[in-house]
């Protein structure tokens with residue numbers, strides 16, 4: 001386990017990820033396959049959902065059963081894009097923060113998602129612990145992770161075109177701050193941090209350039225939708241979605257409590273025009289363009 005108290009962050013500040021990767025990147029199939037998986041896994045109703053690593057809000061409207069959604073991302077420019085897309089609705093709260101230092105009181109959320117983010121985390125277990133802490137017992141947490149034990153990696157390994165073993169339990173960092181995980185390891189991490197696994201779906205089975213060119217996207221999505229249903233039995237797709245439930249006798253947030261100060265950990269923040277100030281340690285955090293920013297405090 002990585003014991004770095006400040007694990008490195010894969011910084012998306014200024015990134016054109018949403019337009020380049022999704023909109024111009026020919027990934028309609030993957031996007032729609034993920035929508036099918038989320039629809040299957042999300043509860044029909046909920047109160048407050050934390051979308052961790054929300055990016056430009058690609059998935060946010062899929063959480064329609066929840067009354068409010070907190071979009072959290074390390075990148076303020078990703079959140080600005082999300083805000084431009086989703087608008088200034090009271091349903092959405094935008095928070096710039098590090099997944100390893102969540103600025104919320106314990107037991108606040110009854111839902112959380114981490115989609116296409118774990119693969120950037122050098123210390124996935126530390127992030128899962130943070131997430132569990134801010135969740136109410138009984139809450140639903142949906143995790144997506146990049147699966148090292150996928151068919152393409154297995155074929156490449158057997159043909160000796162890839163040095164790393166897709167069956168071994170440790171994460172593989174194939175590019176700096178880009179990891180693939182073994183499903184069994186991910187399940188162990190979830191269970192160790194207080195999440196009971198309820199359902200697994202394997203996703204994006206047909207993420208093959210040639211297939212995507214030759215076959216209609218709708219057909220591939222329908223085939224993927226069927227193949228997803230085998231996810232509890234085996235996991236050989238590049239992406240896996242897991243629905244879990246927060247278990248254990250942990251606290252529930254008091255009514256009205258919401259943010260806590262990432263510096264001192266106290267829930268003593270008061271909102272002033274354009275900043276949040278901690279009454280305990282006097283640290284001030286900027287609020288700009290509708291985004292609560294807990295990355296860097298304001299100078300004293």
Ligand SMILES: C[S@@+](CC[C@H](N)C(=O)[O-])C[C@H]1O[C@@H](n2cnc3c(N)ncnc32)[C@H](O)[C@@H]1O
Nearest residue numbers: 012053054055058073074075098099115116117
């Ligand atoms: C690949 S994008 C996925 C965005 C979105 N979940 C989606 O599926 O479209 C990864 C996102 O995770 C965010 N991220 C990475 N490391 C983070 C961290 N330590 N804390 C908060 N956000 C992080 C990045 O800023 C980026 O927006």
